[in-house]
Amino acid sequence: MRIFVLGYVLLFWAAHNAQAVKVACIGDSITEGANIANPQNNSYPAQLASLLRKLDDTRDWETQNFGVGGTTLLQKGDKPYIKQPAYQQALAWQPDMVVIMLGTNDSKPQNWIYGTEFVSDYCALIDSFAGLSSHPRIWICKPVPAFKDSFGITNNVIRFEIIPLIDEIARQKHVEVIDLYTPLLGADALFPDGIHPNTAGAGRMVQVIAPILPGVKYMPDFNGDGFINFIDYAMLIRHYDANGSPDNLFDVTPAPNGDGRIDLRDLAGMLQYWLKSPQFVAYWKLDETEGNIASDSIGGVQGLVHGGARWQPAVGHKDGALALDGLDGFFETGFILDPADGPFTVLIWVKGGRPGQVLMSQALGQIWLGIDNVTGGLRTNLLEGRRNATALISYTSITADDQWHFIRLAWDGSRRHLCLDDIEVAVDLYPINNLLSSRTGFYFGAGPVLKASSFWAGYIDDIRIYKRAVLPRF
Known part of the structure; x- marks a missing residue:
């Protein structure tokens, strides 16, 4: 019972405390973006903001780059980070999250002579952020490899002395560690001078960091x-x-x-x-009662109703629905997503339909969802970018009754999934690399070239599209 009560308190708190999430990126020239063209857009903190917004669009992610070239974690180093204006600026910003990546310049001989103070100095830096009124979550990073011993930076010191100390600091201060050393091994081509990443190298760092921050x-x-x-x-x-x-x-x-x-x-x-x-990008409730516009209540991409399509306010799975006559009725939308861009999901309630008819396609492109001529089950003709994959076909018929059915098409980045009434009825046996690109609008209830036999005869309702894989778990 206490868990339920506490849960409801937390629910109330969550509903009233949604706001922007501020991420402070603390570090040296690797964070700052040295040797990267246009670091304002291409440094790792800048790329981090972009990827976080894609991974979690429910929050307003904001990153700030507080990196300063040549700085050390050590307070007796030749350029201590805590003595730079950026440090005070980071504290004043009151971040919600702090990502610290220091230690590379500490490996220089003139700095590492004070290595016995590395743990205490790092703990002091963590404490300064932990004491802020914003109460930020803090991550400390294992530095990226030094692929060349340049500028006095020594990879053996980073690997065998500094990284073990970072693990010890994390245990002492109960903060989380992000390992940027191991995932970047072998990525020397992305570090032209052996120390600093190029734009692609910063992007590789972001691919490690970004999935961790949402928690x-x-x-x-x-x-x-x-x-x-x-x-x-x-x-x-x-x-x-x-x-x-x-x-x-x-x-x-x-x-x-x-x-x-x-x-x-x-x-x-x-x-x-x-x-x-x-990552909910489009939602057509199809509850209209008149006119030729199907309103998108999420993304603002309105649908245009054509031909023998008629609004049916009282017969939908939920409220109204759109009835399609199987002759020339369908509705179309503008461009929403490219199947080659990454995972997605389409959810549609349907009633009716016949073998060979198309539920969803992209204009002059591919058939996303239809009914197979032979099996009477769902099929998708979304193909691999290199056209090696064949259509995915279900052998579970959806045309044998006159009931509403919940259809799901999902692409998780390696496999296509077809689900009928939350039961997976078809999935790729082997991973495929990517899907063929198409950047046109959607047709619902018709094939990509509006072939007469492709028009859907039945009802469609409550169409939702996500830029992530939404799969039934039970």
Whole structure:
């Protein structure tokens, strides 16, 4: 009972405290963006903001680059970070999150003679941020490799002396570590001078850092309906086990691997996304009663209704629906997403349809969803970019009754998934690299060239599109 009560308190807090998330990037010239053209846009802090917004569009992510070239963590080093104006500026900014990457310049001989003070100096830096009224979460980074012993920087000192001390500091101060050393091994081509990353190298660093900051392994949409709400809350509480032996599905924090427990930390992670629908880009409710416009209540990409399509205010799965006559009725939209750009999901309620008819396509492009002529089941003709993959076909018919069915097409970045009424009916057996690009608008209820036999005969309702893979978990 106490868990339920505390949960409701946290729910109330989450609903009233959504705001921008400020991330302070503390570091040396690697953070600053030395040797990167246009560091304002291409340094790792700048690229981090862009990727965070893509990974989690429910919050307004803001990063600030407080990197200063040549600086050391050591207070007796030749250019201590804490003596730079950027340090005071970072404190005054009152960040919500702090990512610290220092230690590379400390490996220089003239600095490492004070190496016995590295732990105490790092702890003091952490304490200065931990004491802020914004109470930021703090990560300390293992530095990237030094591929050449340049500028006095010595990779052996970084690898065998500084990195073990960073692990010790994390244990002492109970902060989290981001390992940038191991993932960047072998990436010397992205560090032209052996020390500083180019734009692509900074991007590789961001690919390591960004998934960790939101704090969850994956979006806590436990039932896969695209929303984080009371259903997900109840499911997490039902599996609450602070003593261990968890169902790993609900062990969502900390990123990237969880901690083997389902406790208040997981509840807090879920509440970051409370009553939100991450990367939700389009939603046509199809509840109109007149006119030829289908309103998008999320992304503002309106649909235009054509031909023998008629509004049916009282017969939808939920409220109204759009009836399509199988002759020339369909509705089209402007461009929303390119299947080659990454994971996505389409959710549609349908009733009716016949073999060979198309539920969704891209104009002059590919068939996203239709009914197979032979099996009567769902099929997608979205192909691999190199056209090596064939159509994905289900053998579960959806045309044998006159009931509403919930259709789901998802691409998780390596496999296509087809689901009927939240049961997966087809999935690629082997990973495929990417999907063929197409940047045109959608046709709902017709094929890509409006072939007469492709028009859908039946009803469609409540269409949602996400730029992430939303898959049923049960």
